[in-house]
Amino acid sequence: MTHANRWNVLDADVDSHVAVASSRSIVDASDDENDRRRALRRLAVAVARAGSFGCVVRGGLSLGKIALRASRGGRRRRGNDARAVMLEVLSYGLFTAAFAGTYVSVDEGLKTERERGGGRLRKTWRCALAGACAGTSLLVVGGEHYALAGYVWVRSLVLLTRVAQKSENKTARRLSRCTRWEHGDVALMTGSAAVILSCFILKPELVEPAYRHFLEVHAGKTIEEYAALKELCLADGDAARRALCSKLATSATWSTGESAREVANKTMAKSVADGSGTIDAMGLYRLLFFQGASNPEHFFTHIAKSFTTTLRVYMPVYLVPALVVHRGKLFSRRRGPDLLMRIAKGSARSALFLSSYVGAAWSGVDVANRALGGTCDVRSLSVGVSMAGLATFIEKKSRRMELAMYCVSRALECAAMVAVQRGLVPKFVQRQRCDIVLFSLASATIMHCYSTERDVFKSKYLNVLDYIFGCTGHDSQTISHVASYEILFASERKSGPPGETVVDPPTPREMVDLGARTTYVTEKDFREASAKMSESLVGASVEEILNLYGLYKQAVAGDARDHPRPSVFDPKGRAKYAAWEHFEGTTSEAAMTGYVTLVNSLTRKDGTTKS
Numbered sequence: 001m002t003h004a005n006r007w008n009v010l011d012a013d014v015d016s017h018v019a020v021a022s023s024r025s026i027v028d029a030s031d032d033e034n035d036r037r038r039a040l041r042r043l044a045v046a047v048a049r050a051g052s053f054g055c056v057v058r059g060g061l062s063l064g065k066i067a068l069r070a071s072r073g074g075r076r077r078r079g080n081d082a083r084a085v086m087l088e089v090l091s092y093g094l095f096t097a098a099f100a101g102t103y104v105s106v107d108e109g110l111k112t113e114r115e116r117g118g119g120r121l122r123k124t125w126r127c128a129l130a131g132a133c134a135g136t137s138l139l140v141v142g143g144e145h146y147a148l149a150g151y152v153w154v155r156s157l158v159l160l161t162r163v164a165q166k167s168e169n170k171t172a173r174r175l176s177r178c179t180r181w182e183h184g185d186v187a188l189m190t191g192s193a194a195v196i197l198s199c200f201i202l203k204p205e206l207v208e209p210a211y212r213h214f215l216e217v218h219a220g221k222t223i224e225e226y227a228a229l230k231e232l233c234l235a236d237g238d239a240a241r242r243a244l245c246s247k248l249a250t251s252a253t254w255s256t257g258e259s260a261r262e263v264a265n266k267t268m269a270k271s272v273a274d275g276s277g278t279i280d281a282m283g284l285y286r287l288l289f290f291q292g293a294s295n296p297e298h299f300f301t302h303i304a305k306s307f308t309t310t311l312r313v314y315m316p317v318y319l320v321p322a323l324v325v326h327r328g329k330l331f332s333r334r335r336g337p338d339l340l341m342r343i344a345k346g347s348a349r350s351a352l353f354l355s356s357y358v359g360a361a362w363s364g365v366d367v368a369n370r371a372l373g374g375t376c377d378v379r380s381l382s383v384g385v386s387m388a389g390l391a392t393f394i395e396k397k398s399r400r401m402e403l404a405m406y407c408v409s410r411a412l413e414c415a416a417m418v419a420v421q422r423g424l425v426p427k428f429v430q431r432q433r434c435d436i437v438l439f440s441l442a443s444a445t446i447m448h449c450y451s452t453e454r455d456v457f458k459s460k461y462l463n464v465l466d467y468i469f470g471c472t473g474h475d476s477q478t479i480s481h482v483a484s485y486e487i488l489f490a491s492e493r494k495s496g497p498p499g500e501t502v503v504d505p506p507t508p509r510e511m512v513d514l515g516a517r518t519t520y521v522t523e524k525d526f527r528e529a530s531a532k533m534s535e536s537l538v539g540a541s542v543e544e545i546l547n548l549y550g551l552y553k554q555a556v557a558g559d560a561r562d563h564p565r566p567s568v569f570d571p572k573g574r575a576k577y578a579a580w581e582h583f584e585g586t587t588s589e590a591a592m593t594g595y596v597t598l599v600n601s602l603t604r605k606d607g608t609t610k611s
Contacts, residue, residue: 038480039108042470046100050468054096059089060320091141098137100468103447106130107479131447135440139433146416147208149439151409156445158405162456163449185400190389192404192411197361197385199414201230202378206417211410218310219358220302221289224253228288233381238279246273248288261292281376282369295366302359303352310351317350318343328564346396353394361388463570520589521596526555529599548598550579555591559584 062085107130138145164176181187200207200215204226207215216223231244248254249269255262268287272279290298322330322343329335364387368380392400419425449456450465457465470479521529533548553560560581566573583591 035112035478038478039104039112042480043101043104043108046104046468046470047097050100051093051097053464053468055089055093058092062089095137095140098140099134099443102137103130103134103443104469106133125448127451128444128448132440132444134447135443136436138436138439144433144435145439146413146435147211147409149435149442150412150416151406152446153438153442154405154409154412156442156449158401159446159449159453159456163453166456185404186389186392188389188404188408189392189400190386192407193357193361193388194382194386195411195414196407197388198378198382199418201226201381201385202233203414203418203421206414206421208410208413218306218313218354220306220362222253224251225288228254229285229381232281232284232288232376233378235281241279241281241284242273242275245269245284249273254288255291265291280374282366282374285369285376286366289362290366295363299359299363302362303355306355306358307351310354311347313354314347314350315343318347350395350399353391356391356394357388360391361385364388463572466571521593523592525596526592529596532603533599544598544602546575546579548595549576550581550583551591551595551598553580554583554586555588555595558588 107126110126110129138149161176164172165180167173196207197215200212200219204212216226219226228244228248231240235241235244246269249266255265255269265287272284286295293301322339329339361384365376365381365384367387368384369376372380372383392403395403416425450462450469454462530552557563560577561584563577565577583594586594
């Protein structure tokens with residue numbers, strides 16, 4: 001080879017390397033642009049969905065309050081009140097939108113910056129940091145929100161205990177052993193009832209106003225009787241008890257009927273106030289709250305009187321979600337009556353729980369008075385009202401922990417307010433927005449678990465998070481919002497070595513047509529394929545698994561249009577429904593043939609699954 005030819009070969013090599021480098025830079029730039037568009041679309045969709053979700057949830061709660069007030073014959077809201085409700089709904093919508101926007105922005109921003117710097121921040125800590133930053137969006141609502149922050153914080157602790165339960169660390173499993181108790185939810189309800197109801201009687205000004213109003217309405221007594229019980233528990237001598245009886249004797253709301261029992265109650269109160277009657281703290285409590293009735297009689301009488309009111313509270317809780325999620329079944333002649341019966345049973349069961357919860361609290365105080373020496377003081381009150389938690393056994397097991405988490409957050413809020421009032425919390429801490437700090441820590445924990453320990457979430461919470469923050473791409477860190485039909489039927493080309501021809505996989509419809517062009521399989525073949533289907537799933541992709549589901553449902557249940565579509569908050573269910581719906585109009589024989597064809601294509605002749 002001459003000297004000139006060598007230079008020509010060298011120039012050709014240089015040109016080829018430059019061309020390859022240029023093509024790679026173009027591909028990288030294209031990938032970066034696509035990733036930027038994906039991130040922007042994810043941000044826009046997350047903000048829109050979170051904002052609408054916050055408005056719907058808060059608006060539903062406000063409508064429930066209005067309906068409850070109307071059912072009790074209360075006055076209608078005026079224009080200023082209606083505007084206040086609208087502003088509250090909008091503020092919560094802005095809060096949820098700001099939370100989602102901040103989280104997605106920080107998450108995607110950290111991912112991009114680390115990749116530009118040649119590294120990648122671990123997804124676990126990136127999501128935790130993004131969640132902590134998003135926690136500051138609580139400032140959008142205005143005011144202090146310790147109840148919300150406490151509830152979210154308790155939920156984050158529940159997730160951590162679930163992570164510890166499945167950890168390989170023996171110490172972590174040992175520490176979380178108590179959370180696996182069969183009736184741990186009842187224990188939490190019992191402890192929280194002792195704190196909440198004691199604070200409601202002894203320190204009512206420390207209970208959050210809306211929650212205090214709820215207790216005043218459903219606890220079955222008047223505000224005057226709550227105040228009298230507080231005086232009785234704090235009375236330090238006979239003089240204070242006689243003064244209390246004097247108030248009861250002249251009260252215009254306590255025991256004012258014409259019945260013999262109510263007249264006897266007034267007479268007994270007057271005799272104690274005048275000094276002619278004996279002073280018995282336990283007897284005064286029964287006179288004040290039971291008004292001459294025995295403990296069992298008062299318990300069942302309270303349930304009978306309050307059941308109608310509590311039923312009005314829980315009926316919308318069960319009916320509204322059914323109208324939104326299961327409206328197809330609800331208005332169906334075949335399934336509607338059964339669903340309505342389940343709604344009625346669930347509402348009645350929850351109403352019975354709330355009535356029994358209050359009745360058990362007041363009966364428990366009487367039992368504690370007897371057990372602790374025939375007195376009625378702060379100690380017997382705290383012990384007695386804790387028995388309200390035993391009413392949790394009435395509720396469904398699936399709802400008990402939700403109730404326990406809510407009540408524990410309320411109990412922590414009351415305990416914190418008592419600590420502040422007694423000066424146990426330093427002044428510089430009181431001046432800080434601790435609710436923001438608590439909410440940020442809880443958000444960081446929840447989003448950390450959401451990114452790495454998704455199996456510790458219940459499906460309904462995981463569906464909502466996926467609906468807002470993105471339902472696909474979590475493992476590859478390219479999260480996006482994809483509709484269920486796109487998850488199922490997106491035609492992604494398989495990557496192969498250079499020079500190899502890559503063929504797109506056949507569509508589900510083509511697969512059915514293939515089965516239709518041959519002899520149909522028998523039901524025996526279909527059952528055999530169903531039996532070995534689990535073996536085929538080992539190496540199958542998500543699309544292939546959904547195709548199997550759609551073909552099987554079409555073969556055994558017919559068209560999907562005859563069945564209700566899952567809720568928008570259930571993307572997995574909607575993806576399965578879309579897979580089923582794609583084969584609409586296919587005969588049962590063709591669907592069975594396509595199912596057997598797909599199972600056989602996923603399984604080699606020797607019985608091993610494909611790699």
